[in-house]
Amino acid sequence: MKIKFPTKKFSTALVLATAVSAATVSSMTQAADWKGWNIHNTGYPVTVAMESFIKEADKATDGRVTGRVYNGAVLGNQSDAIQMLQVGGIQFAGFNLGPMGDAVPEVNVVSLPFIFKGLDHMHRVMDGPVGDELSAAMEKKGIKALAWYDGGxxxxxxxxxxxxxxxxxxxxxxxxxxxxxxxxxxxxxxxxxxxxxxxxxxxxxxxxxxxxxxxxxxxxxxxxxxxxxxxxxxxxxxxLPECICVSVAAWDKLSTKDQVAVKKAARNSSALQRDLWAKRDTESRKxxxxxxxxxxxxxxxxxxxxxxxxxxxxxxxxxxxxxxxxxxxxxxx
Missing domain, CATH: 3.40.190.170 (Bacterial extracellular solute-binding protein, family 7)
Incomplete structure (x- = not known):
């Protein structure tokens, strides 16, 4: 199924993608860097986890996958970022799956109220076959989910x-x-x-x-x-689960060895994010x-x-x- 984007919104995403790319193409090294979209600010569990992900990916691939997380939605809103990831304007992102349903209709299942029995149930579902099938549906639309974060x-x-x-x-x-x-x-x-x-x-x-x-x-x-x-x-x-996602266009350029290393880095970042989230949830409530x-x-x-x-x-x-x-x-x- 081909996605139809509103002309104005898609144009906005392309303009943002072009601007982001142009801002970084000052050398071959910078042009190879991965740009990561994040809506949250410094210190937030998702932010810490994403920064840990790209740092580990850099080390594990001997610098073949480097990058930077752009926090606070400075690269545009999530709808823009989803489209930029699909066209390769950015290479990775931390997304709440709520707004993802417009691009990947199957993902709307996690947006159904009371679909999960609790947080632990959500983790079991997303870490199992259902999560794999939702990731496959996303991949057909240009977005690959490497691991699932906790959205509380x-x-x-x-x-x-x-x-x-x-x-x-x-x-x-x-x-x-x-x-x-x-x-x-x-x-x-x-x-x-x-x-x-x-x-x-x-x-x-x-x-x-x-x-x-x-x-x-x-x-x-x-x-x-x-x-x-x-x-x-x-x-x-x-x-609502969240994901650490990469652009299929960027993913397909990696060697099999680097894909394994990057996916491991993503899953390690998921474990870190969930731990930080649980602590932050308790602290914020208090x-x-x-x-x-x-x-x-x-x-x-x-x-x-x-x-x-x-x-x-x-x-x-x-x-x-x-x-x-x-x-x-x-x-x-």
């Missing part, structure tokens, strides 16, 4: 009141990532979904453009969203709760889960191949 469990937070049942979301405007599944999820719960760039969320919460958003503890902390949205409700509706955030745990999530039935039905109707992955994930112990 996402919950709703807002400015006005605790969310204890779906009824508490009625009429509330929630920022979501740019994916129709998330729009459908919020609407099924009675809220109004507003797709928005991550960088715009803080000010939008502060000024009332949106009433809330949803994310994990570390992101809620590092974005300072807890300063303006002081109610955090533990729905854990999404457990920090924001100490700040006075009003936290409520939802022990019975059945009302939220039951509300997702139409979301699943529509997802499978739009993309029948998802049923196979849904069954495979739900049957994984």
């Amino acid at each position: 469990a996402r919950s709703f937070y807002n400015t006005s009141k605790a969310i204890k049942t779906p009824a508490d979301m009625k009429g509330e405007k929630f920022r979501v990532m740019n994916n129709e599944l998330y729009v459908g999820m919020v609407e099924a719960l009675g809220g109004n979904a507003t797709p928005m760039a991550y960088s715009e969320v803080y000010q939008s919460l502060k000024t009332g453009v949106v009433d809330g958003a949803e994310n994990n503890w570390p992101s809620y902390d590092s974005s300072n969203h807890f300063e303006v949205a002081t109610y955090y409700s533990l729905t854990e509706h999404l457990i 920090k924001v709760l100490a700040s006075g955030v009003k936290f409520n745990e939802i022990k019975d999530k059945s009302a939220f889960q039951n509300a997702m039935t139409p979301v699943y039905k529509k997802a499978v109707k739009d993309n029948p191949s998802l049923q196979y992955f849904i069954d495979a994930i739900q049957s994984t112990p």
